Amino acid sequence: MIDTAARFFQEGGFFMYPIAVVLIIGVIVAIERFVYLSAQKMTNRRDFNRLHQLIAKKELKGALNYAQESGTAMATMIGFGLQRLARRQGREEIEYAMEEGLLDVMPRLEKRTQYLATLANIATLLGLLGTIIGLISAFTAVAAADPAEKASLLSQSISVAMNTTAFGLMSAIPLLVVHSLLQTKTNEIVDSFEMAGVKVLNLLSDGAVPKATAAKANASGQMATPAGSLA
16 A cells, blocks of 8 residues: 555656645645644633633632633623723624624734645646646657557657646645534534623623613712723
């Protein structure tokens, strides 16, 4: 099996090497992204559970400190909202702040994943280029060959040239599959952020977020202190 693969690789010509380099880079990117996204999924769930508990207990100052110290994507997004809450801002401002936090962390989640689709296209094109150049060389060699050997030489040369296309496709297809899987994993994490944001907003609205009606109710001009404030 190994001997067959080695012979197949050697018979493909020069372009097998750049395709192999593209494949190796793609595998490294895929492993790094898979490990990173898996770690983010676990740490985000842990931080959401912790912050949810603190907010439910009205320990908003402790929640803000935890979010700032943690530095995970989930903590960063919720921390943006808690900072607005600390300034006595309303639900809409807190929601906008968490959306801003989500936009701030999304590039970290999507980073380098798109490279896999690009590398797959490069591998395919390199395979086709290797085949075209191989065929050009084959026809050039056949033109000067003995007429009795032309058919045999041409079929051999075409077989070797097609190896590059085959190897390019063998590299590109797994990269595209992995790209799709990682993109799905990223979308699941982003969806979990949106769900967490709604849960936190609803939790904060239960007495933590300043109400517009509370300000109107103070005809004397005194500001009502919101329950569970960070002060």
